Amino acid sequence: MSNFNIKELARVLNLSTSTVSRAFRDNGDISKETRDKILAAAKEHNYQPNHYASNLREQRSKTIAVIVPELGNNFFSQAIHGIERVAREKGYHILIYATDDDYEKEVAFIRHLHNGRADGIIMSVSGEENDHNYLNELNQQRLPLVFFDRVYEDIITPRVITNDYNSSFSATKHLIKQGCKRIAYLVINKNLSIGKTRMQGYLDALEKYDIPFDDDLIVDCTNSYKRNDVILKDMFKKLKPDGVFTSVERLAFATYYACYDLNLSIPQQVKVVGFSSLQIAPLLNPSLTTVTQPSTQIGVEAASLLFKMLAAPEQVNNSETVVLDSKLIKRNSTAKS
């Protein structure tokens, strides 16, 4: 950081600091002439108003924080991409936080952010089931907060989600139409709202098409590759499903690996469909039928919503919910045998 500050620049130009300051702001009266002179000199001396001083003075940071469960995941990096685009347009900066699905970290991040570092937060919540009332405790002084995709149902704040129930229903129906009778539903955290909603679509589709429901076919997985591999192989051996519906991208991959190892052919012996934002799903072996969420768009919507809150808090209903549509894209992993 340069130590060339507003005072120096004012001295060089034989002006007062207030005049110099005005040149950098839109309001304030200043003649075009002096303004140009000041900006030119600023450029020459490589001067920029110190961000922290400005923010201390103005009480806002022009920064938003984005909290996601993980970074190495197509869905989230694409969502971040969307957020980035909107933020950049508005001249805002983005702080990134990854919780690694760790509740403690999530709480720590949120608490920390209330020190003025960010003007608002966009978050997809961690998978851990815990008391998240900490968000309510901050209520009066809570920063503007927007949830996306993974939300806490009992926290009232604007959110951007997808039509998970319908997508799950369609995906399950599709499996049934393709001839599946024993469809496993793989989930990472049954208690997280998103797992529940998606499961309900699955359950209702089974019922509607008179497929008997077997509780064992709802398989609770983990965040560990290794343990999932064990769980899935065990599941295949014991339960002999002819269809697998995964609520999370990663579990579709795990299913593929398990099937490869067990010599189960997809789609002849097992048909697979999964939530996934993978752009190269067509390149998989076999190409993967996906419920594709509009991930970038979700980011864009979430950011737009947050900026609306920042601009006019009263005008945004706290229970505002934006629902975007996912698409079921049928590929070979669910082809008829």
Added chain:
Amino acid sequence: MSNFNIKELARVLNLSTSTVSRAFRDNGDISKETRDKILAAAKEHNYQPNHYASNLREQRSKTIAVIVPELGNNFFSQAIHGIERVAREKGYHILIYATDDDYEKEVAFIRHLHNGRADGIIMSVSGEENDHNYLNELNQQRLPLVFFDRVYEDIITPRVITNDYNSSFSATKHLIKQGCKRIAYLVINKNLSIGKTRMQGYLDALEKYDIPFDDDLIVDCTNSYKRNDVILKDMFKKLKPDGVFTSVERLAFATYYACYDLNLSIPQQVKVVGFSSLQIAPLLNPSLTTVTQPSTQIGVEAASLLFKMLAAPEQVNNSETVVLDSKLIKRNSTAKS
């Protein structure tokens, strides 16, 4: 942000602001008793020292900026993941900037960051070929900067790269051993150092194994999916390569799509190997032979290097270069026909 500040807290506790401030810092004399009392009260009132005020006072932000060409790319999101991990450990925050390979944006970001918002920068440079001397102009007041993966060769600053030359040589050699005689090299920007280095490995391998070099087989691609598709199909029709080596992950995908469309079978008619950090390369059809960079590790190293610079600038040699090894992982896309 709360308006409950250090003054309020001091008033509540009947102490001075300086004493309260001391409770939050490691140095400074303060009795354990009062310190505990202060911290307890702080927790109760949800008080945290205002970040901007602290930073203005301390002249540092505990924030680093990460600039990458794009976010929707496994390599970069994994690298960011690595950076995140180290930064979090050190109590630093991360600002994310995506240039979309746009040189103007890169310059704007860098310039902007000199307003004190960040203490240091970790960057993978944009692909555009341009004058990047702007980095040198900032020299005296330049923020600590670490390059990773994609670097400007003429800017002297610490960097973390991989052994691209060797990897390319090995990958090309592998294609040759598998029987390829006409190997195309796909690159996005020939003039970017990384494209050059990787190309040199390719060229030298050809020479060493007496494969005649055909300039047309070096194909300059773009950042656009559509245009790449046209370029590649054209290339396949006209040049009939029997091997393809892609310097960037995305071009391997493009190659797959083109081969699918043209009914060229991989690996029987065309063998493919590419730089890629895709974790599900084994699931592709066919599974993709990759030069896999230790992406997360690269992030970790880059961050560690930056923190070393922040801690003791004199102790880091500006031309320090950390070289990590990539791995050639052979899969079916280069299997012998």
Added chain:
DNA sequence: TTGTATGCGTTATCAA
């Protein structure tokens, strides 16, 4: 249109 003076919330220096 420009300048003067004050305060944003914190920390460091110095004095008590």
Added chain:
DNA sequence: TTGATAACGCATACAA
């Protein structure tokens, strides 16, 4: 060990 005070760099209310 604690308190008073100045300063970090900037933006605004007010005066000129």
